[in-house]
């Protein structure tokens with residue numbers, strides 16, 4: 704598995720005079736797990752939005768499995784095999800886990816997204832839902848209403864909803880944000896046990912969390928690439944330590 708899954712070539716995202724993402728190029732190989740880290744305001748979310756199609760870049764080129772996706776809307780990217788975590792605000796709180804999964808499946812699949820009537824799943828779709836729930840450790844929670852899940856379980860459900868389309872590239876946006884230490888541990892465990900041929904790009908604020916989870920780390924600062932390398936290289940990198948320590952001092 705060495706063919707590039709995702710290539711970003713000179714990506715710039717500007718808001719007026721501010722370049723939130725400033726000339727970022729990176730290549731993620733098939734099956735690789737990549738973390739994009741950086742302090743507040745580094746440009747992580749903006750880069751994530753460019754990759755997922757929420758906000759196309761001002762300039763630069765994005766290719767997925769050799770096909771250009773730069774200006775393509777998020778739904779087209781999803782059909783091509785890219786999937787992202789939905790925010791909790793996209794969950795339907797009074798519906799069950801299973802019902803939310805069915806809507807996610809129909810939202811990303813070829814069938815029409817429909818709130819009318821019950822959704823009858825094919826046996827293949829049923830298997831996909833149960834496999835995504837198992838992978839996200841929610842296998843026993845299908846009949847529970849979302850508003851009865853813990854916050855951590857809701858984050859797990861976001862992940863299950865992103866997995867149900869059988870993606871080849873999974874994009875995770877701060878999957879452990881706001882979680883307790885035990886819940887973070889669980890999310891890290893889930894990510895670690897996802898299939899190894901699934902390419903993953905994980906945007907994360909917390910450097911510690913990603914270091915044991917990924918093959919390679921890209922560190923952004925002020926929209927620019929500060930460093931790229933193995934988790935070990937990154938944790939020993941003086942520039943990276945300086946921006947994180949500098950941020951910690953500024954917050955103190």
Ligand SMILES: Nc1ncnc2c1ncn2[C@@H]1O[C@H](COP(=O)(O)OP(=O)(O)OP(=O)(O)O)[C@@H](O)[C@H]1O
Pocket residue numbers: 718721723741742743744745746747748749750908
């Ligand atoms: N819609 C927008 N309009 C104007 N400026 C924006 C917009 N979105 C982000 N920015 C600015 O772009 C820069 C990068 O923001 P971004 O949210 O991508 O950083 P981040 O690394 O995700 O930070 P955090 O860890 O705090 O989420 C910041 O200076 C931010 O204020």
